[in-house]
Amino acid sequence: MAQVASIPELLADRRVWHAGQTRVPDHEGEDTGFAALDAILPQGGWPRGALTELLLPGDGVGELSLLAPVVARITQAGGDVALVAPPYLPYAPAWQAMGVNLKHLHVIEADAKHAAWAFEQTLRSGCCQVVVGWPQASDMATLRRLQVAADSGACMGFALRDRKHLQNPSPATLRLECVAQATWQVRKCKGAAVPQAVVRC
Secondary structure (H helix, E strand, C coil): CCCCCCHHHHHHCCCCCCCCCCCCCCCCCECCCCHHHHHHCCCCCECCCEEEEEEECCCCCCHHHHHHHHHHHHHHCCCCEEEECCCCCCCHHHHHHCCCCHHHEEEECCCCCCHHHHHHHHHHHCCCCEEEECCCCCCHHHHHHHHHHHHHHCCEEEEEEEHHHHHCCCCCCEEEEEEECCEEEEEEECCCCCCCCEEEC
16 A cells, blocks of 8 residues: 655655745756856746746847856866757857856757757766757647656756746746846746746846
């Protein structure tokens, strides 16, 4: 007979959130490189082993600058980072100027039809500490698979999507919307109330 968990055991599980309470995270997040952003995120940084959605009005609004500190820090330490199906060929000198070690930055090309699949496989493999993907069409089931894959691969996944998807539900642990050039607002953060602050990064 299976053992039944007690209510306190269930509430202590990091996958369960008790509405109205801010739960103290069981592990700290990865420093974003922006103190103002770290201060409002429930884990004090990017959630590890999870999917984060960045909802954008278009390309080139500061999304890569937002991710540059964590990508630079991880690649400089010898960790691998993958870019899956980027809309444009990454400009190597710009990445180098942001402090990224190009030996540990990998670009995976995929057409729109296969971008979500390639993103999921890269997350699940656990071969990279950070995976940034541009899934064009992602329904709830696809996003759920991406979230589970990030957890399974113990990596940080970032899905860069059009902000028209803001109105749709998402299983992502964290959602940030770009409300102006390089200005971000948290729209969802699992395990805590959504902060109202807008931060410039």
